Every structure is written in C-alpha cells, then in structure tokens.
Amino acid sequence: MSEHIYKKVELVGSSTKGTDDAIRNAIARASQTLTHLDWFEVVDTRGHIEDGKVAHFQVTLRVGFRLEG
Amino acid sequence: MSEHIYKKVELVGSSTKGTDDAIRNAIARASQTLTHLDWFEVVDTRGHIEDGKVAHFQVTLRVGFRLEG
Amino acid sequence: MSEHIYKKVELVGSSTKGTDDAIRNAIARASQTLTHLDWFEVVDTRGHIEDGKVAHFQVTLRVGFRLEG
Amino acid sequence: MSEHIYKKVELVGSSTKGTDDAIRNAIARASQTLTHLDWFEVVDTRGHIEDGKVAHFQVTLRVGFRLEG
Amino acid sequence: MSEHIYKKVELVGSSTKGTDDAIRNAIARASQTLTHLDWFEVVDTRGHIEDGKVAHFQVTLRVGFRLEG
Amino acid sequence: MSEHIYKKVELVGSSTKGTDDAIRNAIARASQTLTHLDWFEVVDTRGHIEDGKVAHFQVTLRVGFRLEG
Amino acid sequence: MSEHIYKKVELVGSSTKGTDDAIRNAIARASQTLTHLDWFEVVDTRGHIEDGKVAHFQVTLRVGFRLEG
Amino acid sequence: MSEHIYKKVELVGSSTKGTDDAIRNAIARASQTLTHLDWFEVVDTRGHIEDGKVAHFQVTLRVGFRLEG
Amino acid sequence: MSEHIYKKVELVGSSTKGTDDAIRNAIARASQTLTHLDWFEVVDTRGHIEDGKVAHFQVTLRVGFRLEG
Amino acid sequence: MSEHIYKKVELVGSSTKGTDDAIRNAIARASQTLTHLDWFEVVDTRGHIEDGKVAHFQVTLRVGFRLEG
Amino acid sequence: MSEHIYKKVELVGSSTKGTDDAIRNAIARASQTLTHLDWFEVVDTRGHIEDGKVAHFQVTLRVGFRLEG
Amino acid sequence: MSEHIYKKVELVGSSTKGTDDAIRNAIARASQTLTHLDWFEVVDTRGHIEDGKVAHFQVTLRVGFRLEG
Numbered sequence: 105m106s107e108h109i110y111k112k113v114e115l116v117g118s119s120t121k122g123t124d125d126a127i128r129n130a131i132a133r134a135s136q137t138l139t140h141l142d143w144f145e146v147v148d149t150r151g152h153i154e155d156g157k158v159a160h161f162q163v164t165l166r167v168g169f170r171l172e173g
Numbered sequence: 174m175s176e177h178i179y180k181k182v183e184l185v186g187s188s189t190k191g192t193d194d195a196i197r198n199a200i201a202r203a204s205q206t207l208t209h210l211d212w213f214e215v216v217d218t219r220g221h222i223e224d225g226k227v228a229h230f231q232v233t234l235r236v237g238f239r240l241e242g
Numbered sequence: 243m244s245e246h247i248y249k250k251v252e253l254v255g256s257s258t259k260g261t262d263d264a265i266r267n268a269i270a271r272a273s274q275t276l277t278h279l280d281w282f283e284v285v286d287t288r289g290h291i292e293d294g295k296v297a298h299f300q301v302t303l304r305v306g307f308r309l310e311g
Numbered sequence: 312m313s314e315h316i317y318k319k320v321e322l323v324g325s326s327t328k329g330t331d332d333a334i335r336n337a338i339a340r341a342s343q344t345l346t347h348l349d350w351f352e353v354v355d356t357r358g359h360i361e362d363g364k365v366a367h368f369q370v371t372l373r374v375g376f377r378l379e380g
Numbered sequence: 381m382s383e384h385i386y387k388k389v390e391l392v393g394s395s396t397k398g399t400d401d402a403i404r405n406a407i408a409r410a411s412q413t414l415t416h417l418d419w420f421e422v423v424d425t426r427g428h429i430e431d432g433k434v435a436h437f438q439v440t441l442r443v444g445f446r447l448e449g
Numbered sequence: 450m451s452e453h454i455y456k457k458v459e460l461v462g463s464s465t466k467g468t469d470d471a472i473r474n475a476i477a478r479a480s481q482t483l484t485h486l487d488w489f490e491v492v493d494t495r496g497h498i499e500d501g502k503v504a505h506f507q508v509t510l511r512v513g514f515r516l517e518g
Numbered sequence: 519m520s521e522h523i524y525k526k527v528e529l530v531g532s533s534t535k536g537t538d539d540a541i542r543n544a545i546a547r548a549s550q551t552l553t554h555l556d557w558f559e560v561v562d563t564r565g566h567i568e569d570g571k572v573a574h575f576q577v578t579l580r581v582g583f584r585l586e587g
Numbered sequence: 588m589s590e591h592i593y594k595k596v597e598l599v600g601s602s603t604k605g606t607d608d609a610i611r612n613a614i615a616r617a618s619q620t621l622t623h624l625d626w627f628e629v630v631d632t633r634g635h636i637e638d639g640k641v642a643h644f645q646v647t648l649r650v651g652f653r654l655e656g
Numbered sequence: 657m658s659e660h661i662y663k664k665v666e667l668v669g670s671s672t673k674g675t676d677d678a679i680r681n682a683i684a685r686a687s688q689t690l691t692h693l694d695w696f697e698v699v700d701t702r703g704h705i706e707d708g709k710v711a712h713f714q715v716t717l718r719v720g721f722r723l724e725g
Numbered sequence: 726m727s728e729h730i731y732k733k734v735e736l737v738g739s740s741t742k743g744t745d746d747a748i749r750n751a752i753a754r755a756s757q758t759l760t761h762l763d764w765f766e767v768v769d770t771r772g773h774i775e776d777g778k779v780a781h782f783q784v785t786l787r788v789g790f791r792l793e794g
Numbered sequence: 795m796s797e798h799i800y801k802k803v804e805l806v807g808s809s810t811k812g813t814d815d816a817i818r819n820a821i822a823r824a825s826q827t828l829t830h831l832d833w834f835e836v837v838d839t840r841g842h843i844e845d846g847k848v849a850h851f852q853v854t855l856r857v858g859f860r861l862e863g
Numbered sequence: 864m865s866e867h868i869y870k871k872v873e874l875v876g877s878s879t880k881g882t883d884d885a886i887r888n889a890i891a892r893a894s895q896t897l898t899h900l901d902w903f904e905v906v907d908t909r910g911h912i913e914d915g916k917v918a919h920f921q922v923t924l925r926v927g928f929r930l931e932g
Contacts, residue, residue: 107229109202110185116248116306122400124329127358128365133247133309135363144365146356149422151403153443156411158404158420160245167360168185171202176298178271179254191469193605196634197641204639213641215632218491220472222512225480227473227489236636237254240271260676262536265565266572273570282572284563287698289679291719294687296680296696305567314781316754317737323455323513331398334427335434340454340516342432351434353425367452374429375737378754383574385547386530392800392858409799409861436797444530447547461731461789467607478730478792494629496610498650501618503611503627505728521850523823524806538674541703542710549708558710560701581705582806585823590919592892593875599662599720616661616723643659651875654892668869668927685868685930712866743814745881748910749917756915765917767908770836772817774857777825779818779834788912812883839905841886843926846894848887848903 110142112166119161123149126163140170179211181235188230192218195232209239248280250304257299261287264301278308317349319373326368330356333370347377386418388442395437399425402439416446455487457511464506468494471508485515524556526580533575537563540577554584593625595649602644606632609646623653662694664718671713675701678715692722731763733787740782744770747784761791800832802856809851813839816853830860869901871925878920882908885922899929 117130127144135141147164186199196213204210216233255268265282273279285302324337334351342348354371393406403420411417423440462475472489480486492509531544541558549555561578600613610627618624630647669682679696687693699716738751748765756762768785807820817834825831837854876889886903894900906923 107187107189107198109187109199112183112185112233114183114250114252114304115309116250118245118247120245124368124400127368129245130247131360131363131365135360141360141363143360144358151420153407153411153417153419156407156417158407161400161403164250166183171184176256176258176267178256178268181252181254181302183252193469193607193644196644200636200639200641204636210636210639212636213634220489222476222480222486222488225476225486227476230469230472235252262538262575262676265575269567269570269572273567279567279570281567282565289696291683291687291693291695294683294693296683299676299679314739314741314750316739316751319735319737319785321457321459321511321735322516323457325452325454327452331400331437334437336452337454338429338432338434342429348429348432350429351427371457373735378736383532383534383543385532385544388528388530388578390528390802390804390856392802394797394799396797405797406799440802442528447529459733459735459787461733463728463730465728469607474728475730496627498614498618498624498626501614501624503614506607506610509733521808521810521819523808523820526804526806526854528804538676538713541713545705545708545710549705555705555708557705558703580804585805590877590879590888592877592889595873595875595923597664597666597718597873598723599664601659601661603659612659613661647664649873654874666871666873666925668871670866670868672866681866682868716871745814745883745920748920752912752915752917756912762912762915764912765910772834774821774825774831774833777821777831779821782814782817814883841903843890843894843900843902846890846900848890851883851886 109171110168111171112168113138114147114164114166116162116164120159121161123161123163126161127165130163130165131167134167138167138169140172141167142170143168178240179237180240181237182207183216183233183235185231185233189228190230192230192232195230196234199232199234200236203236207236207238209241210236211239212237247309248306249309250306251276252285252302252304254300254302258297259299261299261301264299265303268301268303269305272305276307278310279305280308281306316378317375318378319375320345321354321371321373323369323371327366328368330368330370333368334372337370337372338374341374345376347379348374349377350375385447386444387447388444389414390423390440390442392438392440396435397437399437399439402437403441406439406441407443410443414443414445416448417443418446419444454516455513456516457513458483459492459509459511461507461509465504466506468506468508471506472510475508475510476512479512483514485517486512487515488513523585524582525585526582527552528561528578528580530576530578534573535575537575537577540575541579544577544579545581548581552581552583554586555581556584557582592654593651594654595651596621597630597647597649599645599647603642604644606644606646609644610648613646613648614650617650621652623655624650625653626651661723662720663723664720665690666699666716666718668714668716672711673713675713675715678713679717682715682717683719686719690719690721692724693719694722695720730792731789732792733789734759735768735785735787737783737785741780742782744782744784747782748786751784751786752788755788759790761793762788763791764789799861800858801861802858803828804837804854804856806852806854810849811851813851813853816851817855820853820855821857824857828859830862831857832860833858868930869927870930871927872897873906873923873925875921875923879918880920882920882922885920886924889922889924890926893926897928899931900926901929902927
C-alpha cells in the first residue's frame with residue numbers, strides 16, 4: 105500500500121502576470137487530464153520580451169502524479 | 174531497421190526494502206502498460222523518514238522503450 | 243490566448259549517418275502521433291560502436307509541443 | 312577585520328501564497344535563532360498539489376550568516 | 381533571413397518587491413541600450429538580508445537579443 | 450499551520466554491508482539528536498577499498514526535518 | 519607576453535542545414551565586429567519545428583577572443 | 588611522503604543481483620590489474636530491462652589508486 | 657556471462673569537417689589500440705578559430721569497451 | 726567501529742591574500758567549535774573587487790567531521 | 795536607489811605564477827575599460843603544459859559591475 | 864596533420880603547500896610516463912584536515928595529451 109509508483113511529466117506554463125501564476129496555469133491544465141497530481145518541481149524559468157518588456161514568463165516544471173495500482 | 178526511435182518516461186518507484194527493490198517496482202509497474210522496455214537510468218534517490226527510521230526508499234528513474242515504426 | 247501550456251517528451255533518435263539526421267528522425271517519428279510540435283532541446287549525444295566504427299549516432303532530445311486549451 | 316567567516320544553513324520555506332513569500336517565511340524563521348544573517352541563495356523550488364491546485368510553494372534556500380570571531 | 385544570430389548578456393536585476401519585479405527591472409535597464417531583445421533565462425536567484433528580513437531580491441538572467449545582419 | 454519551515458543537514462553514513470545500510474545508519478544517528486526527521490536525499494555514493502575489496506560504502510545524504518514554530 | 523587575457527561572449531547561431539553550419543554562422547557573424555577570435559565552446563543545441571520538421575537548428579556557443587594589452 | 592599522486596579510472600560494473608554487487612564486481616575486476624586501489628565514487632546507475640524486468644544493474648564508478656613514486 | 661565489466665577512456669577527436677567527423681576520427685584512433693569498443697558518449701564540443709573561421713571542431717568523448725574476464 | 730557517521734557544514738572563508746589562505750581561515754574558525762574535523766571540499770570561489778583590485782578572495786567549502794557515537 | 799542593475803562579463807586570466815595571480819590579472823585588465831567592478835566568480839581553472847610543466851594557469855571568471863542608472 | 868587525437872587521464876595531486884603546488888605535483892608525476900602533455904582542467908579541490916589545520920590540499924585534474932598518429 106505504501107509502495108506507490110509515480111510518474112512525472114514535464115510541462116511549460118506561461119503567464120503575463122508572473123512566475124507563480126505560470127506555475128498555477130500549468131498545474132490547472134494538467135489537472136484537466138491527469139488525476140492524483142501530487143507535487144511539482146521547477147526546472148527552469150524563462151520568458152519572452154516584446155518592446156523591451158516582459159511579455160510572458162515561462163516556467164518549466166515536472167509534475168508528479170500517482171499511478172493507480 | 175537499425176534506426177530505432179526510443180521514448181523515455183520518468184517514474185518514481187518506492188519500496189520499504191531498499192533502493193534496488195524500488196527500481197524493480199517501478200519497472201514492474203511500467204511493464205503493465207508499456208512494451209519494448211529497454212533500459213533505465215537512475216535520476217535521484219530520496220526517501221521518507223518516520224519515527225527516526227527510513228519508511229520508504231524512493232528512486233526516480235527514466236525508463237527507455239522502443240517506439241514501433 | 244498568449245498563455246499557452248506546453249508539454250515536453252523525451253525521445254532518442256538514432257541514425258547511421260550523423261547527429262543531425264538522428265535529430266530529424268526523432269522529430270519525424272514524433273510528428274506521427276503529436277501535433278503542434280514547436281521546439282526541441284538536445285539532452286545528450288551517444289552512439290554504438292561496431293568493428294571499431296560508429297554504427298549509430300543516438301541523440302536524446304526533449305521535444306516541446308503546445309497543448310490544446 | 313575584513314576576513315570574516317560565514318556559515319550557510321539550508322532551509323525550506325513554504326507558503327500558500329507564492330515563492331517570494333516562501334523565501335520570506337524561511338528568513339523570518341531563521342532570524343529567530345541566528346544573528347548576522349547576510350544573504351540567501353535559492354537552491355530549488357517545488358510544491359505540493361491538492362485537488363488539482365498548488366497547495367504550497369516550497370523554496371529551498373541556503374542562508375549565509377557571519378560567524379563571530 | 382531565418383538564419384538569425386543572437387547574443388546573450390548576463391544581468392543581475394534587484395528589487396525590494398520580489399523576484400518577478402527584479403526580472404522586470406533588469407529587462408527595463410537592458411532595453412535602454414539594446415534593441416531586438418527577444419527572451420530571457422533565469423540563471424539564479426539570491427538576495428540580501430538586513431535586520432532579519434529580505435532587503436533585496438537579486439535575479440541573475442541571461443538576456444538574448446538579435447544581432448542585425 | 451501548513452506553512453512549515455524545514456532545515457536540511459548533510460550527513461555521510463557508512464556501512465560495510467551496502468548502500469542502503471549506510472543510509473539507514475546515517476538516519477539512525479541523526480535521530481539521536483534531531484526530532485521531526487521527515488525525508489532524505491542522496492547526494493553521492495562513494496567508498497573505500499582495502500585489499501582490492503570494498504571496505505566501506507559511504508553515502509552522503511541531506512536529511513530534512515521540520516523546525517518547530 | 520604569455521599572460522594574455524581573453525573575453526568570452528555568448529552567441530546563438532542558427533541554420534536550416536545543421537548544427538555545424540549553425541556554429542559556422544555564429545562565428546562568421548562574430549568575426550564582423552571582433553578580432554583575435556580564438557576558440558568556441560558549445561553550450562547547448564536546440565531548434566524550432568515547423569510542420570513536423572526541423573525548421574532551424576540553434577546552437578548556443580561561447581566564443582573566446584584575446585583582449586589587446 | 589604525504590604528497591601522493593592518485594589516478595582515477597572509470598569502470599562500469601554490472602550485476603543481475605543489484606547495485607552494490609555491480610560495484611563489488613567492478614572493484615574485483617580492477618584489482619586484477621591495478622594495485623593500491625584506494626576509493627571509488629559512483630558516477631551513475633543504469634540497467635537493462637528484458638521481458639519487463641531488470642536484467643542487469645550497471646553502475647559507472649571512478650576508482651582511485653595511488654601511483655608509485 | 658552477462659556480468660561484463662567495461663572501462664571508459666576519455667578522448668578528444670578533432671576534424672576540419674565537422675563534429676560527426678571528429679567523433680569518427682576519435683573512434684578510429686581508439687580502435688587501433690583497444691578492442692571490444694562498445695559505445696561512446698559526447699562530453700563536450702569545442703573548436704579553434706583562425707582568421708574568423710572554424711579551423712577545427714573538437715569533440716570530447718568517453719569511449720566504453722568491454723574488459724576481458 | 727568502522728561505520729562512522731560524518732556531518733558536513735558549509736562555510737565561507739575569506740582572505741585578502743589568496744584562495745589557499747581563505748581555505749585555511751575557514752578551517753581555523755571551524756576548529757574553534759568543532760572537533761574531529763576530517764576533510765574539506767571546495768564548493769566555489771568568488772571575491773569582492775574594490776578600486777579595480779581584488780579586495781577579498783572568498784572560498785565556500787564543505788567541512789566534514791566525525792560525529793561521536 | 796537600492797535597486798541596482800549589474801552586468802557580468804566572462805574573462806579568462808592567465809598567469810605563469812598561479813591561480814590567484816591569474817584572477818588578479820583578469821581583474822586588472824577589466825578595470826582598464828570598466829568601472830564599478832564589484833565582484834567575481836570563478837567558473838573554471840585550466841592551464842597549458844609545456845615540457846612536462848605548467849606553463850600557464852588559466853582561470854575563467856565572471857566579473858560583475860554595476861550599470862549606471 | 865591538424866586532426867590530432869588527444870586522450871585525457873584523471874589525476875589527483877596533493878601538496879601540503881597549496882592548490883597550485885598540488886597541480887604542479889600531479890603534472891610532474893604524469894610527465895614521468897606520458898609524453899606530449901598539452902593541457903589540464905581542474906575538476907575539484909578537496910583536502911584533509913588534521914589537528915584543526917589543512918594537512919594536504921588535493922586537486923583532481925584531467926590532463927590532456929596528444930596521441931601519436
């Protein structure tokens with residue numbers, strides 16, 4: 105019972121507001137198709153610049169979820 | 174024929190017994206849904222502690238399998 | 243609209259010709275089953291040797307594609 | 312006088328609000344028992360997910376403080 | 381035409397408000413002297429502590445911009 | 450309540466039996482002086498050789514424990 | 519005389535043909551404005567995908583050149 | 588006398604039993620041709636999968652030995 | 657029988673033609689003095705620049721070969 | 726008896742003279758409060774610049790010491 | 795006022811005397827053309843060998859300096 | 864002629880005097896048995912502590928030398 109197996113998928117969330125919001129957007133999208141989401145790990149943070157300003161923050165994360173038996 | 178393409182998935186196996194067993198558990202679970210499993214690479218090793226003892230070893234691995242043509 | 247979410251999968255392409263060709267082979271295979279492929283990142287380059295010569299170049303890449311809303 | 316010696320400790324701060332707040336929480340806790348706190352370095356950022364949403368942001372940091380002569 | 385060449389410069393932005401703001405400050409400063417700014421990558425996040433509180437967040441980023449032909 | 454702060458300490462456990470046992474030895478020693486031990490992460494694995502045989506396995510780990518409020 | 523000082527700049531070359539060509543393009547561009555170019559180091563290799571095919575290979579390199587006394 | 592010089596060689600040991608055994612096998616083989624073996628460092632752990640089970644564990648290690656004066 | 661031991665050596669191949677050719681040159685040279693060459697792993701890619709052009713590509717690789725029982 | 730447990734602490738030594746001296750300063754300070762100091766590992770080397778000259782070398786090290794049974 | 799922006803440049807200093815001197819040489823050269831130099835970080839240390847002896851130590855450093863508002 | 868092949872070996876030099884001297888000791892020892900030594904790269908720096916003082920500095924380096932045709 106305690107010997108769960110987890111899978112991780114790598115996602116890139118983006119947001120015009122900031123890095124936390126980019127993380128939340130990626131998790132929200134993942135939860136549409138995956139269940140038992142358990143944790144995330146930030147892999148890197150990047151972003152696009154337009155007209156000399158940050159247009160989007162982009163955060164790459166690995167999201168772990170439990171596989172059913 | 175020799176130009177195979179492989180995919181890797183990232184799994185976390187856990188075991189109360191030890192790290193080798195956690196690896197074997199993850200491979201056993203992967204083989205339920207994937208075929209042509211070919212190799213694994215250990216990414217990191219962690220674990221949970223309860224009452225001052227190792228409760229579970231957790232091994233993250235990347236598992237490679239051949240994609241069919 | 244600009245707040246797209248992307249997923250990355252990790253593939254290993256191989257080729258008897260060279261590293262660029264191994265990359266192209268992996269992308270070609272990925273495009274059979276995935277749409278909205280957007281970019282790739284080389285993770286590592288390896289290969290097999292037979293009779294003292296390079297038999298296959300193998301390039302591991304992460305391929306990013308846009309998830310539909 | 313200028314040849315100060317510093318020590319670093321590794322802390323994990325958590326917050327339901329965001330990553331900056333998790334950093335501030337860890338520093339606040341460290342300042343309860345350590346003096347001469349001087350700088351921090353973010354080591355990694357993770358978090359827990361509950362019900363398909365970020366439940367806590369967790370930021371691991373190394374905090375440097377000056378040792379008294 | 382599609383074979384653009386880019387240069388990256390490494391900057392450290394700081395802010396009393398938070399990490400996103402430190403990124404924006406660095407980009408704003410870069411756009412004073414560089415044109416065709418295209419993307420940024422966060423290299424690391426640090427900060428200074430004063431009186432047991434975060435005084436400044438400091439984010440190191442690499443900023444990429446297109447070189448004119 | 451959910452915004453716990455954790456500290457990590459870095460330990461090296463050793464064992465003549467194997468790597469899992471070296472991990473257990475380090476955790477057992479840590480639990481003599483620390484409470485609320487929660488998780489460990491393996492940092493690296495090394496060992497000493499005597500007379501052409503492994504004399505000790507040595508595993509470096511970071512052990513995380515919750516700080517009391 | 520033998521105690522030269524060098525500077526490195528980070529460039530991203532791109533090419534529709536392949537990775538070697540992307541390297542050559544970046545060096546060619548650098549030599550328009552810099553003299554005493556001496557060596558390069560590949561930092562990473564990426565690329566864009568269009569219509570399921572590699573549209574551009576992009577190679578990030580650090581280029582070292584000698585500073586005049 | 589205390590200023591010894593050491594050399595490291597990189598070996599890959601394999602075992603059907605587990606990772607510790609793969610390490611021991613590599614050390615045993617090294618001791619056939621090298622003397623003054625002193626320590627080892629695990630570089631990475633991989634393995635082959637056959638019929639959905641771990642067929643061999645493979646551990647890459649660097650083995651250090653003292654060079655004679 | 658299946659518990660082979662491998663050794664890795666680190667080589668730098670160079671070529672005026674390109675990175676794949678530099679790899680092949682290193683393997684060809686290694687096969688003059690080593691048998692049972694099995695695989696290679698690219699460690700890094702560098703090169704020398706002369707007169708504003710790539711003079712040599714240099715690829716560092718680790719080459720693995722099976723040790724005889 | 727041979728199954729010792731070690732702890733590592735992370736220190737930053739500084740010196741106006743040079744990197745070796747910064748290491749020695751950190752060790753000297755550590756030995757005021759810790760016993761059984763056994764080894765150190767350099768983590769990184771930095772320094773401050775004043776008036777266009779190196780004002781202090783700063784070396785971050787991990788210092789390992791044996792814990793008493 | 796406290797929200798300064800810094801830029802880092804990557805330099806390689808060399809010296810026949812030693813690594814500290816190579817660092818000092820790089821800083822001295824940088825201070826000829828840059829003002830507000832603030833800190834340096836050692837990236838790697840290499841060197842050339844001639845006639846079986848170290849001919850030059852070469853230290854790569856990143857040098858940070860404050861950009862004027 | 865320009866397409867030389869190099870081999871790298873990994874050595875650990877030690878010295879009671881300092882890190883530069885440990886490097887020189889390793890190179891001196893290597894030149895007893897190897898010819899065409901060309902460059903070295905520092906991999907890491909460690910040391911032993913006795914009686915609360917640095918007893919030996921130990922520097923791991925990779926030494927590159929040209930293989931004869």
